[in-house]
Amino acid sequence: MKATRLLSALTVLIASALNAQAADLLSQQCVSCHAISKPADTSLERMLGRGGPDLYYAGNKFNKAWLQAWLQNPTVLRPGGVMYAKTVKAGADRTVDTIDASKVPAHPKLSAADAAVAADLLMALKVDGLVTPGAFKNEPPNSMAPMLFSKLRGCTSCHTAKQGGSATSGPELYSAGDRLQPDFVYAFTKDPQKFDAHTWMPTLGLTDSDLQKITGHIATLKTSEKK
Structure with missing residues (x-):
């Protein structure tokens, strides 16, 4: 005892x-x-x-x-830092913005x-x-999901889904499947302002079907499986 x-x-x-x-x-x-x-x-x-x-x-x-x-x-998750407006500068030809990397602090x-x-x-x-547990149904990957993500809903205009991509105003998503819980991805994509009233990510008014497809696609974006 x-x-x-x-x-x-x-x-x-x-x-x-x-x-x-x-x-x-x-x-x-x-x-x-x-x-x-x-x-x-x-x-x-x-x-x-x-x-x-x-x-x-x-x-x-x-x-x-x-x-x-x-x-x-x-590693750098947000190419433009947490506040993109503080680090962006006009490119040499004034048509493409670039990031002043010296203004993006390194994480200890x-x-x-x-x-x-x-x-x-x-x-x-x-x-x-x-976040609602189980909101993401973990259905089999949908063949339309990549197009929905990249073109139809324009996610890649702010988020790069491949290493070396050019989108800089949002966090990279090529490691999102390793980094983020799918139920969080679903909830944040559905209503970003629920997390931060002033976030510049728009509420897209997606149907549940589209939310499931986009979340499912983001869940496949991993760097761990490439090592």
């Missing part, structure tokens, strides 16, 4: 230490750029001034395995241990009712 009580007490102490480590990690390295709780200020000015995307619903959004790996070796790398702790805490950040 004494050994059992000792083990239980030790487990509580370890859990408390990990929680404190995680909280300290987020307070030191994350909150300077990211909101990890829903901000009281939802104005356009706050959005324009933030240093990174909001993370208070990270647990509704990301796949944990991807998040833990990315924190150790961050975390150790494997810190990344594991941060991923655990970030995945616990969820907002009830923001």
Whole structure:
């Protein structure tokens, strides 16, 4: 019995230490750029001034395995940075915009241990009712989905779906199948303003059928299977 009580007490102490480590990690390295709780200020000015995307619903959004790996070796997800308007500049011929890469901040790398702790805490950040579990039906891939994604709905005008693509105003989607939970993709595509009233991604008024097709296509866009 004494050994059992000792083990239980030790487990509580370890859990408390990990929680404190995680909280300290987020307070030191994350909150300077990211909101990890829903901000009281939802104005356009706050959005324009933030240093990174909001993370208070990270647990509704990301796949944990991807998040833990990315924190150790961050790659550029938004070619134009979190605020595209701050980094874009006119091209030499004035017809094509380019990105001033010097204005896109690099994300700090975390150790494997810190990344594991941060991923655990970030995945616990969820907002009830923001994403409906099971909204994406995971139906077999539809042959029309790529055309719907790229041409009929124009997703590739803002998001690049292939490495080396030219779209820069939105986050890349060629790793979205690794990065994002399909139910989040469905919910965000359906109503972006539900997540951020000032996001410039439009509400397209898609039917559920089209939402299922586009979500299903995005779920296939992965870099992990190419390694």
